Amino acid sequence: MIALDNSTKLREVVVGSDPANHDALVGHVDTSKFAIGGPDGAGHISPGPNPYDLLSASLAACTAMTVRFQARRRKLPLERVEVGVSFHHGAQGERDAFKRTLLLEGELDAQQRAFLLDAANLCPVGEILGISADIHTYPDTATTGHNATTQATYVDDLAELEIPNINPD
Structure with missing residues (x-):
């Protein structure tokens, strides 16, 4: 059984503009990245989970x-x-x-x-x-x-x- 370490630092999810596509958003958690979908304010829907x-x-x-x-x-x-x-x-x-x-x-x-x-x-x-x-x-x-x-x-x-x-x- 794996012991849980309560001293682990808090993780923060950061969401911002995707450097490759400024109309899209991308989320980051540590080294993981994921697209975030939804309206971009210019009449388009970005792909990915909203x-x-x-x-x-x-x-x-x-x-x-x-x-x-x-x-x-x-x-x-x-x-x-x-x-x-x-x-x-x-x-x-x-x-x-x-x-x-x-x-x-x-x-x-x-x-x-x-x-x-x-x-x-x-x-x-x-x-x-x-x-x-x-x-x-x-x-x-x-x-x-x-x-x-x-x-x-x-x-x-x-x-x-x-x-x-x-x-x-």
């Missing part, structure tokens, strides 16, 4: 790690975990929500599967996001009936931002 995609990916990654950790800790026969996450705006006056679907492969019985579905709710990123949005978790075979909202669109939300009039003196 901020809602990145938020959903964070929840999916944290959930997969948490489920895998709990399975190993309990010595459960989980062979593979896959987590799908989508972000949805709540109906007027309701909270936004994440729909999270877990695919659990291995010789798991019903009790073990239920335990791992519950373990998904222990994800630290989910704890943070759950403060302002609901997180609904489903097994991969469930029909969710989660149709009260539509999937959130970052470009549409950005277009709805009210930009104040700035009058230069």
Whole structure:
């Protein structure tokens, strides 16, 4: 087992203009780089995951790690975990929500599967996001009936931002 080092320095994600393409954004974490998609302010959509995609990916990654950790800790026969996450705006006056679907492969019985579905709710990123949005978790075979909202669109939300009039003196 790997011991976790609590003295590890804090990591910072930096997002800025891509030197190769000034209309695009690129994110950096240590030596890793990734494109960030979305509107560029000039009528184009840059390729890559937009901020809602990145938020959903964070929840999916944290959930997969948490489920895998709990399975190993309990010595459960989980062979593979896959987590799908989508972000949805709540109906007027309701909270936004994440729909999270877990695919659990291995010789798991019903009790073990239920335990791992519950373990998904222990994800630290989910704890943070759950403060302002609901997180609904489903097994991969469930029909969710989660149709009260539509999937959130970052470009549409950005277009709805009210930009104040700035009058230069």
